Amino acid sequence: MSTPSVTASDRGFLGDGKYPGIFGWILSTDHKRIGLLYLYSTMTMFIIGVILGLLVRLELIAPGKTIVSADTYNALFTLHGVIMIFLFIIPGIPAAFGNLFLPIHLGARDVSFPRLNLFSWWLYLTGAILAVTSLFTGGGPPDTGWTFYVPFSVQTTTNVTLAVVAVFILGFSSILTGLNFIVTTHRLRAPGIGWGRLTLFVWTLYATAWVQVLATPILGITVALIFLERVLDVGLFDPARGGDPIMYQHLFWIYSHPAVYIMILPGMGVISEIIPVFARKHIFGYWAMALSGLAIAFAGSLVWAHHMFVSGMSDTAILVFSFLTFIVAIPSAIKVFNWVATLYKGSISLEPPLLYALSFIFLFSIGGLTGLILGAAATDIHVTDTDFVVGHFHYVMFGGTGMAFFGALHYWLPKVYGRMYDKRVATWAWGIIFVGFNLLYFSMMVLGLRGMPRRYYDYVPEFTNLNVLATVGSWILAFGLVVMFINLIRGMISGPDAGMNPWGGKTLEWTIPSPPPTENFAEIPVVTTGPYDYSDEVLAPEARR
Numbered sequence: 001m002s003t004p005s006v007t008a009s010d011r012g013f014l015g016d017g018k019y020p021g022i023f024g025w026i027l028s029t030d031h032k033r034i035g036l037l038y039l040y041s042t043m044t045m046f047i048i049g050v051i052l053g054l055l056v057r058l059e060l061i062a063p064g065k066t067i068v069s070a071d072t073y074n075a076l077f078t079l080h081g082v083i084m085i086f087l088f089i090i091p092g093i094p095a096a097f098g099n100l101f102l103p104i105h106l107g108a109r110d111v112s113f114p115r116l117n118l119f120s121w122w123l124y125l126t127g128a129i130l131a132v133t134s135l136f137t138g139g140g141p142p143d144t145g146w147t148f149y150v151p152f153s154v155q156t157t158t159n160v161t162l163a164v165v166a167v168f169i170l171g172f173s174s175i176l177t178g179l180n181f182i183v184t185t186h187r188l189r190a191p192g193i194g195w196g197r198l199t200l201f202v203w204t205l206y207a208t209a210w211v212q213v214l215a216t217p218i219l220g221i222t223v224a225l226i227f228l229e230r231v232l233d234v235g236l237f238d239p240a241r242g243g244d245p246i247m248y249q250h251l252f253w254i255y256s257h258p259a260v261y262i263m264i265l266p267g268m269g270v271i272s273e274i275i276p277v278f279a280r281k282h283i284f285g286y287w288a289m290a291l292s293g294l295a296i297a298f299a300g301s302l303v304w305a306h307h308m309f310v311s312g313m314s315d316t317a318i319l320v321f322s323f324l325t326f327i328v329a330i331p332s333a334i335k336v337f338n339w340v341a342t343l344y345k346g347s348i349s350l351e352p353p354l355l356y357a358l359s360f361i362f363l364f365s366i367g368g369l370t371g372l373i374l375g376a377a378a379t380d381i382h383v384t385d386t387d388f389v390v391g392h393f394h395y396v397m398f399g400g401t402g403m404a405f406f407g408a409l410h411y412w413l414p415k416v417y418g419r420m421y422d423k424r425v426a427t428w429a430w431g432i433i434f435v436g437f438n439l440l441y442f443s444m445m446v447l448g449l450r451g452m453p454r455r456y457y458d459y460v461p462e463f464t465n466l467n468v469l470a471t472v473g474s475w476i477l478a479f480g481l482v483v484m485f486i487n488l489i490r491g492m493i494s495g496p497d498a499g500m501n502p503w504g505g506k507t508l509e510w511t512i513p514s515p516p517p518t519e520n521f522a523e524i525p526v527v528t529t530g531p532y533d534y535s536d537e538v539l540a541p542e543a544r545r
Ligand code: HEM
Pocket: 050, 053, 054, 056, 057, 077, 078, 080, 081, 082, 084, 085, 089, 144, 145, 146, 147, 390, 394, 397, 398, 402, 454, 455, 456, 474, 477, 478
């Protein structure tokens, strides 16, 4: 393969927009520019979310009032949750990195519907703006928790009405992106890319897209019902008028549990890209990896009521949902096993992307195993609505998807910008994040086991020590994040030339210049090997840099 060399002045898709200045971005239909729009917007939301999380933690450093009133506290954790879930973690990997790399992995020039793709971003932006507007308008920031449970969400005077409209719009953005990815994967694969040669990142995006398309409408309906209740007072969830509040919880979790897989599957895809590259080995069990993603998406759609073991359900229902929950652990464990098996006897280079991938495996496994404790009704009833749950889902969402997101930043940004960050600083930042993370969320899990309830403003003095530890952990974590971001931003602005293939990857993005040209490929590639074929490289360690 020829190696077109890239000069620093050749900015590829970053250089030539169709329109001048900012319009070349916000009106661009280039999947890479849209991917970057998503990246910038989801990162902004992440930073806002982190600040809110830090405030929640600061309030909890001591019993009683520390910095805010009880009502403000309720708003803080609600906004933290809403922003992190709907504006960061759900769109994060698929919309940002999926847009950037799905077409390239398929050997295509763009997604199937580029204008629809741009429209999805505009919907996202509209939803984000409305969500932020809901803080300052109506009765002020929503205080229901990100789950919007009835009856409180239809009674509170805070601006839930606007917040659910925002979520409704964000849902459409998610559905349209999903549709686009499904069609693109079916229709735009380059010659030679059969289903057995898709990258695992594409496989997980594909599985995710189906969940987005099938489950998100249910969320749309659910929040639309809250809107109806608040505006027209229909009584759908009011037992006195023949309604049912439990019905709301079913509707909410029929979407929101599968949404957990919308969050985690693309993260698993990222990890499956990183590990073979830095272990210099073919991924272990390609088909098991590809199909376990679909299995997770399918089985994960059947387990929603494990969030409702204490809400009032028949014993039979509890048993069935508990059993189904354990089933999901199987394909998840297959993935963990295969990653480890890929690393086994690999020629491992501990570069920053791999460090994040390793911490993903470790933290996601803790998240998954504590999930089993919550999936068993007997133990769940003991720890439900405690900080144990909060610790658990941060291990999965932040320790899992968040770490995958950071891994993706370190793996792919050199491709996107053509520049390299300082790897030593990146390694330090990773270490600081890892320590802070565990201090914060492990303390919260222990607190939960001891009975510290979730979403509580005040607590008994016995819980003080662990709460201080968790809050100090949040500062260490935040410090690590700042170092990581500054290092990445500096690297992308003024770092050294990264070259076409800094990691020695085998997937298609590493065969084109960095940054990629607007059309990706001068000629549509003809693919003759699988994406993780390292058989030719056993004797060429210099290719690793
Ligand atoms: C520095 C980063 C973070 C800190 C300090 C933090 C802290 C917290 C704390 C203390 C709570 C519990 C609030 C309470 O129950 O009283 C919480 C809840 C929550 N966090 Fe985080 N978190 C962080 C990052 C994240 C990330 C990355 C995500 C998503 C991937 C996330 C999603 C959530 C959700 C969904 C809730 C539940 C909100 C609710 O109960 O309605 N957090 N967070």
